Amino acid sequence: MRKRRFGVSLEPELFEELERVAKAVGTDRSRIVSMATREYLADRFHFARQHPCEGFIIACYASGAKGEVDRLLEGNPLVVGRAHFHTEGDCCAEAIYVRGSSDSVWELHASMSRVCRHCRYVPVCT
Ligand SMILES: [Zn+2]
Structure with a gap:
C-alpha cells in the first residue's frame, strides 16, 4: 500500500520519547505514529x-x-x-x-x- 507523507510537529520531549521508543523496539517513527493513530482513532471514534x-x-x-x-x-x-x-x-x-x-x-x-x-x-x- 502506498503511504502518504505529511509534516508533524511535536514537543521536543515527545519527539525524544518517540525516537527513543522507535530505537528500543527496532522500528521507525513513522511506524509508531501510524500504530498510535490507528489505536487513537479506534478508541476515540468507536462510539461514532x-x-x-x-x-x-x-x-x-x-x-x-x-x-x-x-x-x-x-x-x-x-x-x-x-x-x-x-x-x-x-x-x-x-x-x-x-x-x-x-x-x-x-x-x-x-x-x-x-x-x-x-x-x-x-x-x-x-
Ligand atoms: Zn462497541
Whole structure:
C-alpha cells in the first residue's frame, strides 16, 4: 500500500520519547505514529456509530472515590462483571466488563472518566 507523507510537529520531549521508543523496539517513527493513530482513532471514534456494544472499562482511581464508583456501577444493568484490585500506591484498579447499547456504554465511560484518574474503554465488539 502506498503511504502518504505529511509534516508533524511535536514537543521536543515527545519527539525524544518517540525516537527513543522507535530505537528500543527496532522500528521507525513513522511506524509508531501510524500504530498510535490507528489505536487513537479506534478508541476515540468507536462510539461514532450506534451498535450493540461490549468491552472492558479499565479504571484506576483513588481509594476515596470508591463510593462514587460503586454508585455508578452497582445495580447498573450494563455491568456484566467487575474485577477489583488495590495498587501499592493506595489506588483502586478495576476491569469492568460491560454490555449494552453503545450510547449507554459511552455515557457510563464518560461518568467513570470524571471520577477516575485513568479510565479507558477497550471494546471487544467490532
Ligand atoms: Zn462497541
